[in-house]
Amino acid sequence: MSEHRGEFDLIRRYFADGYPQCENIRLGNGDDASVIALPADMDLAQSIDTQVADVHFPAKAPAHLIAGRALRCAVSDLAAMGAWPQGFHLALTLPNADEEWLADFAHGLRQTAHELGIGLLGGDTTSGPTTVITIAVQGLLPQNERLIRSGAEAGDDIWLTGNLGAATLALDTVINEPARQTEFTQAYYHPQVHIAFGQLLLTVASACLDISDGLLQDATHIAKQSNVTMHIEAAWIPTVVPMSHCNWCRCLTGGDDYQLLFTAPPEYRSRIEAFATTVGLDQCLRIGSVKGGAAKVELCHNGEPLELATSGYQHF
Template sequence: MSKKTEDVLPTNIGEFELIRQFFCSDFPSSPDTVIAIGDDASVVKPPANSELVQSIDTQVADVHFPATAPANLIAQRALRCAVSDLAAMGACPQGFHLALTLPQSDAYWLKDFSDGLKKAAHELNIALMGGDTTRGKQLVISVAVQGWIPLNHDSNSQALTRSGAQPGDIICLSGKVGAAAVALPQVLNNPADTSGYARQYYFPEVHLSLGQSLLGQATSCMDISDGLIQDAGHIAKASDVQLQLNADAILLADPDSPALCMTGGDDYQLLFTLPDTVESAELIRQHASASDGVHKIGKVVSGSGVNLSGDRELLADLNKAGGFNHF
């Protein structure tokens, strides 16, 4: 970020001034928030006939993003990845807490970070309710998000989970997979470059409206963070079924790198199952207007694990690739 003469900031800044200057204003507001930043904890008043959905996502410099990437890009990515968990549950965002571990309190970096965070928050309509800052050897960003899901007519939960897929269901996917994996060499080589697939690495689409439209419709759902094949296996295990995927039906960011696209993480597309009904076909049609919109990629059968149809070379490459593992 360039240092403008009319906007001179201190090289280092104290914790409370840091919070006041960069995180106390210009974020979206939430009508459900009673007390936000400034007290020991936030206070939220739940709307009637709703349930609370919560998730936390931690990103570590040089593990989840290049430490030398521009701060506004790091912020955009951090909030979008966290809010994607709400989309996967079918929730409407309400607010988030931010915890920052900083090697130093550089005011220019913090301003750039807060600018990116505010832009993402306004796009996703999610309010900052509080958080914590501390000093450490490595940049670590933790974002805890929460949102609401309306109860159904019987006052029961209708949150989307991984455990409801049934034999006979169809398997659907939003958009293309593999863009972030394809972009990774470019991102590592030039962290400030957002051209091409790198833009999808820093600005993954968060499918909030799709997730909310799946309430009462989808039998299972999750977002793809660790690779399509590995995450499909999570649904298969949680639901005690087998997911049969048709490789030819899966839209790839790079058709010349199918194994990388199907196993690379950070896509944040939604993978979900639906009953094989006329209503499901209509839902798919409504979300398939774009060339890479929602599309059917397989079916659920009795059994276990993931079965992918395709040529032997592709299957061999997939067996070697695996998926992302934090350890």
């Protein structure tokens, strides 16, 4: 292979420039490692997220949409911690170095990085039989402050930042017609990342996470890690189809929505609604309450428990 099409040129051409700058960077892309400083009064939150072609996204989908979605899904973990995005490292495995695909991918990545205010710190590009995108994201937190999964207490309200179901109900379209854009595919490819709202929640929320594997399954994480019962009122959950619709269950168990699920003491209700208005959330609704007792999720309707056949996405 001629040198000008080699790995180093490839990386330099598509991933070197045009990303947001970050004043904490001492050394960016292009050496053995990147180097950052941290302001003395801040902590660093970090998460790693992998998306595999034809598992997490259709291999044939437009590359800029794949890139944008992968970065949004990764940064969503920072929002769920109340952290401010600072930078990311990209590990990209590709079956071949298709320049057109790479140019489109880099375009989508840059655009999304600017939308989310996150700089590209470094990366690794490798060859492999399947496209695999791993993004390691990091963000700043005020020292000793963070949103965790283990702080929910009996008496807290359970809140949700927005509608569930659009992304999961987009899957049929996304898989069969990857380039088609509908209201639902918009939710799939451009999940909202509640960065500003997450930061505001630092002052009021007792527990928080972003819903990647379905409401009911992810609510179980808070239940188990906080050792509480998450009592959720089925009729209060905002979904893109009504409760009577045959796809309603999928809205509660399907992944990919990346809404924030959080708990907070009732005395903060007005403040939370004011925060939601401040950052322009379409809605932020109470969907239940935290109770003492077994570490589980309790989905109820008209005072009776509702049992669903599955709780969420299983990776294996």
